[in-house]
Each structure stands twice: as C-alpha cells, then as structure tokens.
Amino acid sequence: MDKKTVLIVDDEKNIRILLKDFLEREGFSVLEAQDGRQALELFNEKCEELNLVLLDVMLPELDGWTVCREIRKLSKVPIVMLTARSEDFDEVHGLEIGADDYVKKPVKPTTLVARINALFRRIEPDESKTVMSYDGLEIDDSSHVVKIDCQEIALSPKEYTLLVLLVENKGKVISREQLLNQVWGYNYYGGLRTVDTHINRLRMKLGSKGEAINTIRGFGYKFEG
Amino acid sequence: MDKKTVLIVDDEKNIRILLKDFLEREGFSVLEAQDGRQALELFNEKCEELNLVLLDVMLPELDGWTVCREIRKLSKVPIVMLTARSEDFDEVHGLEIGADDYVKKPVKPTTLVARINALFRRIEPDESKTVMSYDGLEIDDSSHVVKIDCQEIALSPKEYTLLVLLVENKGKVISREQLLNQVWGYNYYGGLRTVDTHINRLRMKLGSKGEAINTIRGFGYKFEG
DNA sequence: TATAATGTTTACAAAACTGTAACAAAACTT
C-alpha cells in the first residue's frame, strides 16, 4: 500500500496546519493551497500523484464550488468538501457537483481520517478491512485475526467473541449477565463464574494489553480505563 | 444504468415508509427489514441483487454494528449507517467496521439521496473478473478451468463452486451456514458437516495449495492466511 | 483487625469441534 497524497485547500492557516499534522501522522503525504486559483494550479501540476482533495467552500478569489466543478471536469480524484458557516451548508449541491463527501466544520481530525479511509476503501476494494484497534491491539473481524503489536495471536472462539464484545463497548461496563447473554446466548444456563475464567484466559493471552480489561467490582468488566 | 435496490433496516415504521416512498420516487427499488435478524436473513437471501443497505444503529435483537460487520464479512455492498441518539454517534467506529457513510437522524431524504448517489458514482461498474489467481492456483471462471502450476485439475461442481466462493472472499472467514447458503442454495436443508466433507475433498485435490484453506475453529473457513 | 464479599487462578473432566474414512443414495454417462 503506497502513501496517499492529499491536497488541502483552505485559506485559514491554522486549519491547514492542524489537518496537515494529523494527516501526516496517519501516513498521508500532504500538499497545501490557500486559495482557489492556487489550488487549481497545483492540481494541474500534480494531478497524477494526487489521491484526494480536501476542499474548503469559502475561499478567496475562486470559491470551493467552482474549484470542485473544475476538478471534476479534469479528473475523478475524490473530493471532500468542508464548510464552516451553516448558510454555506448546501450538502445536496456540493454532492451533486461532484464532491464525494461533505462535512461541516469544525471537524474532528479522527473523524475526517475515518471518512477519508472509508472513501479509499471504496475505491480500492482490495484493501477493504474492518478493523477495530486500540493501542497496539488490532482486531480484524472479517479475517478473524487478532494482533498485538503486529504479532498475530490465537484465541479460542469464546475468547475471541468476548474480546470483540469488550472492545466494541470500550469504555462501557458490561455485567457478567450481559456477557453471558451476548457471548453464550440468551438461553444459556450456566454459572457466572465461567465469565471470570474466560476473562482470565483472555487476559493471559493478551499479555500486557490484558490490563486494558478492567474489573469493575460488583458490576462487571470494562475495556480500557 | 439499471434500477438500484436498497434495503432499509429500521424498527420505526414511519421512517421506513418515509424513506421508501422517497427512494421509490427517485427510481430505486426498496426492500425493508425491521430488525437485525430479519435484515441478515433478507441479506443472505437477496445478497446478489442488493446495491445498498440503509442501516439504523439502534435495532431490537441484533444491533446495527453487528449487522454491519456480518454484511461486511461476506459482501462489498455499500452500507450507510443511520443513528438517532447522539451517544450512539460513534462515527469513527461505524466507518471502521465497514460503513461507507454515517449519518445522524433526522436526515432529510434529499440529502440522503444525494449521499447515496455520490456513493454509487464512485463505484465502477465491476468488470466481472473471470480469472482469479492465488500463488500457483488459477481459476478461470468463464471456462471453468482450475490450474495448479499450469496443470489443469478436475473438480466436481460443488468443489468448484466452493473454491470460487472461498477465493472470491480470500482473507475473509466464511461460516458453514454462509457456505451452505451460497453453494447449496438458500433453502437447502442439510447438515453442516457436509461442508466439512467437501472442504476436505477440495483440500485433497488442491494438494499443497489446499493449505491455503484455513479452518477457523468455531467460525468457519478462510482462504489464505 | 477480623470478617465478609468479591474476584482470580488452577486443575481436571466433560463437551464440542474438526478431519477423515466408509458407505449408500443420487446423478450422470455411455
């Protein structure tokens, strides 16, 4: 998987910096433009290597709408439009003139990246993955692979199901009854202590990451502190 | 461009009706489900003809997250997740487990349709690949020929179908139920162990390449590690 | 601090799962 290049077009410098930093940390390569004219120039020049354009709607000189339409004429590069003021938030129009997503500012970088990845996943279906991750723990449910620091570990069916449930509800306490219902089935008849045993086995196999499974005395278990 | 089929999954009847009416007026064909279990059943049955799933997060029985993950395991059908309550609005998680868009209710039908169209615009008409290959294994679906290191091998119909399904979903775990549904037909009534037997026969015929078929204890089989 | 309540760990037998072989029914060929 090669590095993706993103062009950020925004007239506010702090926003460009914020997004650029975050995207680079996520492994993207980033170009910047501060107005529509510059954006189009850069686009013409680097068209081939661009994978995505992050386009603000309010721009000096040439507005985002126009830039979006121009780019669409030339290329199929995905475009995400950003908008700040609610009166500019004509989502339907934005999508109709060729944007692939349309997002209201302020946008959390994590969210933005998640949306960008979802977009890429669509375009290059080979890399489609459904991963949950936390710290160095990675769960790909479609391939059923659990990794700790990129090292695959083997879990039994119950352990796996339990882990997925915990991670999925990370931050929330889940009672033993709930765990029994979800993992063992709602008409399962068995002792609650069984859950403890499995939690224990899971913790062992997760090694240091096992500490992310917290005991909430009297209530149940919770993933993450 | 033929008519697109959308599956609406929501437990609120008025929302289903509202969306259904609107989508049908826009030229879509619509199916409905009111809970997660029903959604998955419908999905298994109509998998082939579906183009999009509109999935509410809050559902009785099986929640939207689970449904989304299940669908993702087997298919590349786009999924749009809807959510009503803000505490359920974990956009990043939704997108990570395979949703293509994630929208907060109440959503204007016009907006929704614009987003759906933007999604479809991205998806290229899949040139139905006829040749699949993995390592020294080559499957030409148009001529029905399977080769190992350029050496043609003979597979029975069931073995062939099974292999194609596995290879098409390489890297993904497929449950015995799913294999039965896809290979033997949706309303086939027969034991799950039958799948094991055929997997076994397939492995034999594939020789060393047979090792690419992995057993995922408690869940099913997966092609490739 | 003593006691009760709750959670953790260990050990082991029971249960569940899978691979394989054998067999008979069904489908297909000739």
Place this chain on the structure above:
DNA sequence: AAGTTTTGTTACAGTTTTGTAAACATTATA
C-alpha cells in the same frame, strides 16, 4: 441398464475448548 462419478450422511478418533469447583487472593466493611 450398467458403470462411474458425485454427493450427503454417519461414525470414530484426536484435539481443543469449555465449565465447574475449589483453593487462593484481594478488596470492602464492620
């Protein structure tokens, strides 16, 4: 119609997984 191939089921064995109980540890409570 006889022979061949494909198919579904069952049974058995080896292995892994699982549930339970009991001992052990920890935390709360009086």
